[in-house]
Amino acid sequence: MPRDTLTADRIVRAAIELLDDEGLDGLNMRSLAKRLNSAATAVYWHIKTKDELVRLASDAIWHEVEAPDLDTADWRTAATAHAGGMHAMLTRHPWLVQAFGGHLLHGPRQAQYNDLSLAVYEKAGFDTDGADRAAAAVFTFVLGSALAPAAQVSLNRRLSKNGADAERLMAEAMTSATETARQYPRLRERLGTTAANEYAAAPDSTFEFGLQSLLDGFEAALDADGTRGRK
Known part of the structure; x- marks a missing residue:
């Protein structure tokens, strides 16, 4: 995509999609440019910094x-x-x-x-x-x-x-948290109830x-x- 077809608005919309998919850590000009089928230098032509891009994306939503x-x-x-x-x-x-x-x-x-x-x-x-x-x-x-x-x-x-293995690690963490909770009376009382199916x-x-x-x-x-x- 040639640089002159890019606009700040298109870049911000693509940044929001990338942020939704990858989070703040996944946002960088190279990944964004790839989504736009453009070069990172073309993105910088419109929006100079990642901080400015986050600010514009945050305001847009x-x-x-x-x-x-x-x-x-x-x-x-x-x-x-x-x-x-x-x-x-x-x-x-x-x-x-x-x-x-x-x-x-x-x-x-x-x-x-x-x-x-x-x-x-x-x-x-x-x-x-x-x-x-x-x-x-x-x-x-x-x-x-x-x-x-x-x-x-x-x-x-x-x-x-x-x-x-995110699911396994989360399960292990919840098991450990549940064992800790058993040491405290009000938490222990709630363990196993519908309200506490997920401890956290x-x-x-x-x-x-x-x-x-x-x-x-x-x-x-x-x-x-x-x-x-x-x-």
């Missing part, structure tokens, strides 16, 4: 989070949909969770998400500072909730690439429970201040 309509939805419905959309997006693109820890991520789509988050909590009745804190708390919770699944994807990929797995609906608990807390705080307006 924020459009997948559907924006709730604040004119028709009450604040809590909007908050649930907005946070749930972010969680689903991070589940589809687990590399983004890791990218937050090693890259300076910013861009118009992420800014649009953050701006709408502030609008949601202002609609709930928070003042400017309160909306900042509420939006940040939910963002941090969603990001943390997606961390374990993202780490699992990364671990499985790393073990497999090293030629290791979170119980069903953990994300939903945590998010609704946060929103319950916000409502309680607003009620205590006498400022809540369920709009």
